[in-house]
Amino acid sequence: MWPTSFVVKICGVRTLAAAQTAVDAGADLLGMVFVPTARRAIAVGEARRIVQDLRSRSNIGIVGVFVDPRPEQANDVATFVGLDYVQLSGEEPSELLTQLNRPILKAVRISADCPVPRLDQPHVTALVLEPQAAGLGGSGVAHNLSLAGRVMAIRPHPPVLLAGGLRPDTVAAAVRRVRPDGVDVSSGIERDGSQDTDKIIAFIDAARGAVELW
Numbered sequence: 027m028w029p030t031s032f033v034v035k036i037c038g039v040r041t042l043a044a045a046q047t048a049v050d051a052g053a054d055l056l057g058m059v060f061v062p063t064a065r066r067a068i069a070v071g072e073a074r075r076i077v078q079d080l081r082s083r084s085n086i087g088i089v090g091v092f093v094d095p096r097p098e099q100a101n102d103v104a105t106f107v108g109l110d111y112v113q114l115s116g117e118e119p120s121e122l123l124t125q126l127n128r129p130i131l132k133a134v135r136i137s138a139d140c141p142v143p144r145l146d147q148p149h150v151t152a153l154v155l156e157p158q159a160a161g162l163g164g165s166g167v168a169h170n171l172s173l174a175g176r177v178m179a180i181r182p183h184p185p186v187l188l189a190g191g192l193r194p195d196t197v198a199a200a201v202r203r204v205r206p207d208g209v210d211v212s213s214g215i216e217r218d219g220s221q222d223t224d225k226i227i228a229f230i231d232a233a234r235g236a237v238e239l240w
Contacts, residue, residue, distance in 0.1 A: 028129070028151055028185070029054045029087070032237045033208025034230050035187060036215065037091065038066035042076050044221040049080065051230040055087040056080075057113065057210070060095075060103050065219075066212065070103055077108045089113050089131060097125035104128045113154065123149040131187075136173050150184055154210055157190040168196075174204045194228035198236035209233050 036048040037057030045056055058073050059066045077088055090109040092100050094116035104112055104127065113131040114122070123130055129151040137158035147153065155177060157168065168191025178186060189210035192200060197209055215225040 029208075032234070033152075033185070033187060034233050035089065035189075035208060035210040036221075036226060036230075037089075037189075037210055038212040038216075038221065039076070040066060040068045040072070041221070042079055044223065044226065045076050045080055047223040047226050048230070049084045049086050051227045052234065053086065053226075053230055054208070055089050055111070057089040057091050057212075058107070058109075059091045060100075061091065061093050061115075064093075070107055073107045081108065087111060090128075091115055094118055095122075097122055101125075101127050111151065115154075120148075123147075133189075136170075136177060147184070152185045152187060152207070154187045154189050155206070168192075171200060171203050174200075174206075178204050178206055192229070194225055194232050197229055198232045201233055201236035 033054045034052065035055035035057055036053045039045050039056045039058055048056055058068050060070065061067055080086060087110045088108065089111040090103055090107065091113045092115065100112050103109070109128055111131055112126050112128045113133065115133040130149060131152045131154055132147055132150045133154040133156055135156045135158045155174060157170065174188060185207035187208040187210045188200060188204055188206035191214065192209055192211050193214035201209060211229055215221055215229050217225065
């Protein structure tokens with residue numbers, strides 16, 4: 027079931043320590059990347075081990091991130107690992123959305139050339155709003171908050187998570203200005219290419235604190 031309050035998603039999780047830190051700090055969702063060529067990719071066996079360990083102590087939602095997967099591939103990984111959601115971050119055809127056996131998050135990208143992407147996406151539980159950048163999300167490229175604010179002013183349905191260049195020291199201002207339904211972070215909580223526990227905690231605290239000031 028999708029969280030009913032403001033959502034914080036920690037993406038690119040590859041270790042149990044980072045996952046447990048996020049759980050303890052109050053994250054709602056953990057994202058694991060199943061794109062073999064991605065720097066933050068995780069092996070399905072390791073992902074399953076982390077999820078099984080977490081399930082004994084937490085009901086946090088687990089999201090598997092894919093780019094243009096075959097439906098059977100995404101479904102098999104979702105079943106084996108124990109995913110709660112599948113996130114599509116490529117150029118997937120609309121018919122794929124009807125072939126997956128988990129609720130779907132869909133990445134949509136905005137730029138000056140495409141300030142308002144398609145938001146009326148059937149079969150989608152939530153959208154992940156990213157800035158236009160080459161490759162998979164997690165590039166650290168920051169949003170033009172004016173453009174992101176225009177999207178949120180439409181109040182699209184389904185819910186929208188703001189992703190792109192967010193860090194512990196910038197997320198509060200972004201949340202207050204754009205007022206998304208949640209935030210998604212990857213590169214902004216890393217130090218030397220690995221997730222940093224202090225940054226995870228600081229990011230979640232800053233995001234939650236910003237919502238309290240709405």
